[in-house]
Amino acid sequence: MDCKTFEEQILDGLDLNKDTSGAKALEEHLASCSSCKAFQQVVYSGLESMGSGRRSVNDPELFQSIQNKRLSSGSGIASRPNQVAKIVRISAPVAMAAASVLLGIWLGGRILTYTAQPNEETVSVNTAPELYALEIHMNDESSEFIENYLSGN
């Protein structure tokens, strides 16, 4: 017999403890074939492990849990607090995001206003030199002095 046949026997759940010719042949093969031995270990201990979490006694609280779940999912009134809780849960991040956006807009506005002011002054200097002269406390005498100085040099 080849490995394929033995693997099929393993999957069929052949009981190695039974004194049959099939079990004996499989046992002899497993002693010499490492891959079939690994296959047997995976199948046998895997199935045993998968069944190990099964229950054999009743959960005494299950009926009450089911009743509670049925009542909470069945009535619209009971589901309303869930919706409220959901709104409350998402409202804080939404409010924070909105506040951040508003703060950004306000700060941006302030920065733009602040950076725009010197430009306005420059424009006013170019268009109205008299005003600029007044602002730096220049009078006719001082401007005449500057003109003379510049023409002399």
Next chain:
Amino acid sequence: MTEADLIKGLIAKDEGAWKTLVDQYQILVYNVCYGFLQNSHDAQDLTQDIFIEVFNNAHKFRGDSKLSTWLYRISSNRSLNFIRNNKKWRFWKELSSFFVDDERGESQESEEPMDSDEKYELQERSRLLYDAISRLPENQRIAFTLHKIEDLPYTEIAEVMNVTLPAVESLMHRAKVNLRKTLTPVLK
């Protein structure tokens, strides 16, 4: 209370009948769910949902099979629906398998002490088999799980799956072929 009385009570939405149903069949429903999901919390949650569904749809039970057969059918289908609808669940399940102290490991440790290598090997074997079973087509998976984990005979599986006995034999044969195809290359 006979099964017929129980069904009548369920259809009439009788609380007593419902409690009897939960008491009599909770182990069956839970174990089927656990066999498919391999997670006690999910199996517990699903068990509750299945009983609620049974309570709401008791009138749909035609009575042409045993109540246990109907419950096996609902439990198997709901378990597969749960897996299908919870793709994230699969990810978390795989992630949790990396942790050594999972519930299965703990339960076995309490029975007989095992060193960590032994425990790891057992978990690894279990994971390999579970992954291989998860890759089976759904009808083969139902047949294999009900037969190998629930110990149901082929005749009862045929009733649960609403197919003929040869069809179950064919499903089991194909399931074994597919499991061999999946497991053999991994173990070579």
